[in-house]
Amino acid sequence: MRPDGGISPGLVAQQRVRQLEQKLRAKEERIVVLETENALLHLKLAEFRGLIGRDTNEVAQLNFVHDKQQNLCRSTSSVIIQVYGAIQRLKRDLKNLHSFALELSRDFQHQCKSSLYQVLTVVQSIQLQNEAMQTFQTKAFDLEQSLQEVNERYQQEKQKRKILHNSLVELRGNIRVHCRIRPLLPFDTASGHSVSQDRHRKLPEKVAHTTDDETVLVKCNRPGHTLINKTFQFDRVYSAAESQDTVFADVAPLLTSLLDGYNVCIMAYGQTGSGKTYTMLGPQSEDDVTLSIEDEPELGIIPRATEEVFRLISEKPPGSHWVEVSVVEVYNNEIFDLLAKDSCGRVFGVKRDVVTTKEGKSDVPLLTYETVENAVEFLQLVDKGLQLRVKHPTLVHAHSSRSHLVVTLTITTKAVSADSFAPLWTDEQSSPRLSKELFCTFPQQMKDDKLVFPSRASSPAQFESTEKLKHIKTKLQLVDLAGSECVGMSGVTGVALRETSFINRSLSALSDVLGAIAEQRSHIPYRNSKLTHLLQDSIGGNAKLLVMLCISPCQKYLAESLQSLGFGTRARQVQRGQVKKRNLPMSSKSK
Structure with a gap:
């Protein structure tokens, strides 16, 4: 220190040097630390440089992936935009559906209220109907009891009706004779002229008239003789204006007797051209006679009778009746089966014979019978037989039948007999x-x-008292006789002349048989002709017989008309015993 009390410069310098040395040492230490750190950093830098070399490829890959992600994000963004648009549209649709649902709900509520009201109305109506139904059921029960009583009374009255009906028919006569006068026709003007030639000619005066339903008046006006009026009485007389319906109305009651167990025969008698075939079958065509239900107003007795028989059968229990048909003709005193068939199934006439059985009844062995189930089948079957019927034109009639036609319906009734x-x-x-x-x-x-x-489940042993089935057969014979004729008027020759001779002889034999029965002779000449032999059971046997006389009103046929009326008069005089029925057991009749 300086004497003056101040700090010496040297000391200051030393202190400064010391400070600087301390700083130097600190810097050196810092340098050492930094060098150490620098070495470490160089090491790390070398390490990082190695790492950077390895990660360069990874970075490149990451950049590629990043690019792809960016592309994917762009595409996803477009899809999202589309989805968003679809979502917006769906939201709009949902909003519309919601509005529709609200409207539908309102309508449904309205309809529910309306339906509920209707249901309540229907329920009330059903309740009223139930009450009415109970009332009706009570009434129905009472009506069923009344119906049962009525049915019992009906069965009793039905039996009485059968008895009264058959008694009435028998009181009228088991042989009934009806007469039908045909209208004047164009061929009545003159023999030898055809119908077409005579259509413009003036028709002649009628000599046969009906005065009432039972009387025929005939004016016998012959040149040089006084006019004589002859009358003939029959059970029924038909004028020219009366229809086929009117004629059949008087025939139908006999068919009821048929199903009551009686045999029935209906035959048409008269000269050629007097309307027998029209009355029995119906209208004739130019070539043949054809039967058809479609021509109902013009149908004759044969098709109408068959329809009525099947109608009556339909009222019976199913399967209790069935019908068989045979068709024969008597030509030149020989019997021909018109339903017989050859090996090819074609229908052709086969000659048969008539015999008398042990019971004294007529029978035709090997005769063909065909089963029919309705009137249409019957008409078709009879048509086949009619095609074979012999015809020949004469001056009196262009389609004159040269044989007697016999159509037989055999009705078999399945009855019950309590004897077994x-x-x-x-x-x-x-x-x-x-x-x-x-x-x-x-x-x-x-x-x-x-x-x-x-x-149905009962065993046979349980039927201790069982009834036995029994078959009862009744016959309906429908006969269209060949016409009697004068040889001179008909102008026939050769084969037709021979046919006429046989026809007249067979009709004469028929008249002789009726005369013998009327006179109650011990011998009846049935076998004088195949016709009378064939019809033996109908003429004098067990059958109700109806003879339909057919006459012409024309003057030139006066002799033939008088002959036919005389035949009918003889037939009315025949008195037979009470016609017997085929016995039907009581159980069968009560049906």
Whole structure:
């Protein structure tokens, strides 16, 4: 220090040097540290440089992936935009659906209210109807009881009707004679002229008239003789204006007797051209006679009778009746089967013979019978036979039948007889068929005064008292006789002349038979002709006979008309015993 009390410069310098040395040492230490750190940093830099070399490829890959992600993001963005648009549209649709649903809900509520009101109305109506139904059921029960009583009374009255009907027919006569006067026709002007030539000619005066329903008046006006009026009485007389319906109305009651167990025969008698075939069959065409239900107003007795028979059968229990048909003609005193068939199935006439059975009845062995189920089948079958019927033109009639036609319907009735107590069947195979027949024929039985029905499940041993099936046959014979004619007027020669001779002889034999029956002779000459032999059971046997006289009103046929009227008069004089019915058991009649 300086004496003056101040700091010496040297000391200051030393202190400064010391400070600087300290700083130098500190800097050196710092340099060492920094060098150390620098070395470390160089190491790390070398390490990082190695790492950077490795990651360059990864960075490139990451850049590629990033580019792809960017592309994907761009495409995704477009899809999102589309989806967003679709979502917006769906939102709009949903809003519309919501509005529609609200409207539909309002309508549904309105309809529910309306339906509920209707249901309530219907329920009330049903309640009223139920009350009315209960009332109706009570009335129906009363009506059923009344109906049962009426049915019982009906069955009783039905039996009385059958008895009264057949008694009435018998009181009228088992042989009834009707007369039909045909209208004047163009060929009545003069023989030898055709119908076409005579259409413009003046028709002649009528000499046969009807005065009432039972009387025929004939004016017998011959040159040089006084006018004589002759009258003939018959059961029924038809004028020229009366139709086929009117004629059949008087025939139909006989068919009821047919199903009541009686045989019936209806025959047409008269000269050629007097309308027999028209009355029995219907209108004739130019070539043949054809039958058809479509021509109903003009149908004759044969097709109408068949329709009526099937109508009556339809009112009976199903399967209790069936019908068989035979068609024969008597030509030149020979019987021909018009339904016989050859080996090829063609219909052709086969000669048959008539015999007398042990019971004294006429029969034609090997005669063809065809089963029919309705009137249409019958007409078709008879048409086939009519095609074979012999015809020949004469001056009197252009389609003169040269044979007697006999159409026979055989009705078989399945009845029940209580005289047997055997079981109905003995094996399972036959039992359904036989039990069906029993049900069709006699469907109900009485047990302890109550109505009971047999059981299909019952065993044969349970039928201790069983009724036996029995077949009853009745016949309806429909006869269209060949016309009697004067040889001089008809102008026939050769074969036709021979035919005329046989026709007249057979009709004369028929007249002789009726005369013998009327005079009650011990011998009736049925076998003098095949016709009378064939019709033996109808003329003098067990049948109700209706003779339909057909006459012409024309002056030139006066002799033939008088002959026909005389035949009818003789037929009315025939007195036969009471016609017997084919016995039907009581159980059958009660149906």
